[in-house]
Amino acid sequence: MMGKVNQPAGFFIRFIGYFIDIALFWTALLLFLFFSGLSTKNLPQLIGSSIVAISIFGILGGFIYYFYLAFTTSRFGATVGKMLVGVIVKNEAGNYLTFKQGLFRYIIGYTVSSLLFGLGFLWIIRDPKKQGWHDMVSGSYVTKTSENRWIIGVLALLFLIAFNSFIGVGIIQSVIENPNAKRDVEEIINQVKDTQPQQLYINPSPQFYPNNY
Amino acid sequence: MDWIIEIYKKSFGIVKKNRWLWVFGMVLVATSGASFSGNFQSFGNISSSFNQGSTTNSGAAPDFSIFTTVLSSIMNIFSQVPVSAYATLAISVVIAIILGMIISLVVISWAQGAAIGAINDGYNNKPVTLRSGSLYGIRSFKRVIWLMIVPGLLYFLAIIIPFIISLFVMIALWDSTLGRLIGILIFLIFLFIMILASLAISASIIWAKRITVIEGKGAYQSFKEGWVLVKTHFLKMIALGCSNCVLSCCLGITIAASIGAAIAAGIGLLSVNKQVGMILLATIGIIVLILLLLSLLFGGIYTIFNYTTWNILYRQVRSKK
Numbered sequence: 001m002m003g004k005v006n007q008p009a010g011f012f013i014r015f016i017g018y019f020i021d022i023a024l025f026w027t028a029l030l031l032f033l034f035f036s037g038l039s040t041k042n043l044p045q046l047i048g049s050s051i052v053a054i055s056i057f058g059i060l061g062g063f064i065y066y067f068y069l070a071f072t073t074s075r076f077g078a079t080v081g082k083m084l085v086g087v088i089v090k091n092e093a094g095n096y097l098t099f100k101q102g103l104f105r106y107i108i109g110y111t112v113s114s115l116l117f118g119l120g121f122l123w124i125i126r127d128p129k130k131q132g133w134h135d136m137v138s139g140s141y142v143t144k145t146s147e148n149r150w151i152i153g154v155l156a157l158l159f160l161i162a163f164n165s166f167i168g169v170g171i172i173q174s175v176i177e178n179p180n181a182k183r184d185v186e187e188i189i190n191q192v193k194d195t196q197p198q199q200l201y202i203n204p205s206p207q208f209y210p211n212n213y
Numbered sequence: 214m215d216w217i218i219e220i221y222k223k224s225f226g227i228v229k230k231n232r233w234l235w236v237f238g239m240v241l242v243a244t245s246g247a248s249f250s251g252n253f254q255s256f257g258n259i260s261s262s263f264n265q266g267s268t269t270n271s272g273a274a275p276d277f278s279i280f281t282t283v284l285s286s287i288m289n290i291f292s293q294v295p296v297s298a299y300a301t302l303a304i305s306v307v308i309a310i311i312l313g314m315i316i317s318l319v320v321i322s323w324a325q326g327a328a329i330g331a332i333n334d335g336y337n338n339k340p341v342t343l344r345s346g347s348l349y350g351i352r353s354f355k356r357v358i359w360l361m362i363v364p365g366l367l368y369f370l371a372i373i374i375p376f377i378i379s380l381f382v383m384i385a386l387w388d389s390t391l392g393r394l395i396g397i398l399i400f401l402i403f404l405f406i407m408i409l410a411s412l413a414i415s416a417s418i419i420w421a422k423r424i425t426v427i428e429g430k431g432a433y434q435s436f437k438e439g440w441v442l443v444k445t446h447f448l449k450m451i452a453l454g455c456s457n458c459v460l461s462c463c464l465g466i467t468i469a470a471s472i473g474a475a476i477a478a479g480i481g482l483l484s485v486n487k488q489v490g491m492i493l494l495a496t497i498g499i500i501v502l503i504l505l506l507l508s509l510l511f512g513g514i515y516t517i518f519n520y521t522t523w524n525i526l527y528r529q530v531r532s533k534k
Binding site for chain 2: 042054063115116139184187191194
C-alpha cells in the first residue's frame with residue numbers, strides 16, 4: 001500500500017481514486033440541483049430544473065463522465081481522483097494515453113473489467129504488474145507518483161462524502177421550505193380531499209355512512 | 214462427419230488451453246444478448262408489481278375520481294413546466310440513443326475482432342493475452358463494423374424489396390386461377406432466393422470477418438473473398454452450422470433435464486422423507502443459483518468454442534487454397 005514512487009499502484013489506492021471521481025460527479029449533480037432548487041419560484045419550475053438535471057446527469061451523465069475520465073487522463077495523465085491519491089496512467093511507451101486510448105480504456109476496458117461481478121478490477125490484486133483487465137486490453141499501466149498520498153485521497157473522499165451529504169440535506173430543505181412549491185403541493189392535496197365525499201358515495205358501506213349522508 | 218468431430222476436439226483444446234479467450238467470449242455474450250433479456254426482465258417486474266397493486270385493491274369497487282383529480286392536477290403542473298426542460302430531455306434522449314448505438318457497435322465489433330484474432334494466435338500455438346487479442350480488435354473494428362452493416366443493408370435492398378413487390382404482384386393477380394398460380398410461383402421463387410441469399414450473405418460475413426481480422430484485408434475485399442469461399446464450401450459451412458446448433462440444443466436440453474430431474478427427485482423425496490427432500494431441494498436451489506450467477510462465464514466459454522470451430526474451418530479452407 002505504501003510502496004515506492006514509479007512502482008505499480010495497487011488496488012486499494014486506485015479504488016479510492018475511483019470513488020473520488022464518482023463523488024466529484026455527484027458533487028456536480030447535487031450543486032446543480034441545489035442552485036436550481038434555490039432559484040425556482042414554484043413547483044413547475046422545480047420539476048423543470050429536475051428534468052434538466054436528469055437529462056444532463058442521468059441520461060447523458062455516463063457519457064459526460066467517460067469524456068471527463070478520458071480527457072483528464074490524456075491531458076494530465078490522471079483524473080482528479082487519481083491525482084489526489086498520487087497515481088498516474090501511462091501507455092506501453094511510457095507516455096500519457098491519447099484521448100482515443102483514454103476513451104478505449106474507460107469505455108471498452110471498464111466494460112471488460114466489470115464482467116463477472118467486477119472480476120477484472122479485482123484482478124489488480126493478484127496481477128504482478130497490478131494491471132486490471134481494462135489495463136490489459138488498453139495497454140495501460142498505473143504507477144505511483146508519490147508516496148503516502150493515499151492519506152490525502154482518503155481525506156478528500158471523506159470530505160466529499162460529507163460535503164455531498166450536506167448539499168443533499170440542503171436540497172431537501174430548500175424543496176420543503178419553498179413556499180410556492182409548498183402551496184402548489186397543498187393545492188393538489190386539497191383537490192384530492194375535495195373529491196373524498198364523492199368516493200365515499202360511490203362505495204357506500206351502511207355501518208359507516210348512515211342515512212343522513 | 215469425422216472432420217466436424219476433429220474440429221470440435223481441436224476447438225476444445227484451444228479453448229481449454231487459452232483462458233483469456235473466455236473473457237472475449239463473455240464480452241461477446243454480454244454485448245449481444247444481455248441487454249435485451251434485462252429489458253424484458255425489468256418490464257416483467259414492472260408489470261408484476263402493477264398486477265400486485267391491482268390485486269390488493271380488488272376488494273373495493275373501482276373508483277377513479279381521486280385518480281382523475283390527481284392526474285389532472287399533475288398534468289396541469291407539468292403543462293406549466295418550461296418547454297426548454299422538455300426540449301433538453303428530448304435532445305438528451307436522442308443523443309444518448311445515438312451515442313449508445315455507436316458505443317455498442319464499437320464494443321461488439323472490437324470483441325469479435327479480438328476473439329477471432331486471439332483464437333488464431335491460439336491455433337498457431339502463440340501465447341494468447343488480453344492485450345494481444347485486443348490489438349486485433351483495435352486494428353479491425355472499423356472493418357468489422359462495415360461488415361456488420363453494409364452487406365445486411367445491401368441484402369435488404371437487393372432481396373427484401375423485390376420480395377415485397379412479388380408479394381404485391383401475387384395479391385394483384387389473385388382474382389384469376391392462372392394469375393393466382395403465377396403469383397404463388399413468383400412468391401415462392403423469391404422466398405427461395407431470399408432464404409438462399411440470406412444464408413450465403415451470413416456465411417460470407419463469417420469468412421469475411423476472419424479474412425479482415427487475420428489477414429488485415431479491407432472490408433470490401435474480405436467480403437468478396439468470403440463470397441468466393443462460400444461458393445466453394447457452402448455445404449461444409451451448413452454442416453458445421455447445423456452441428457453447432459444441435460450441440461447448443463443438446464447442451465441446453467441436458468442442463469434443463471438434469472435440473473428438472475433433480476427437482477422432481479427432490480419433490481418425490483419430500484413425500485417420503487421431508488428432511489432429506491428439503492436438503493436436496495435446497496442443494497438444487499444453490500446449484501441453480503450458482504449456474505445463473507456464472508451463466509455469463511459458461512455462455513462466454515461456449516461462444517468462444519463456437520467461434521473457434523469457425524476459425525479452424527476457416528484455416529482448413531484457407532490452407533487448401
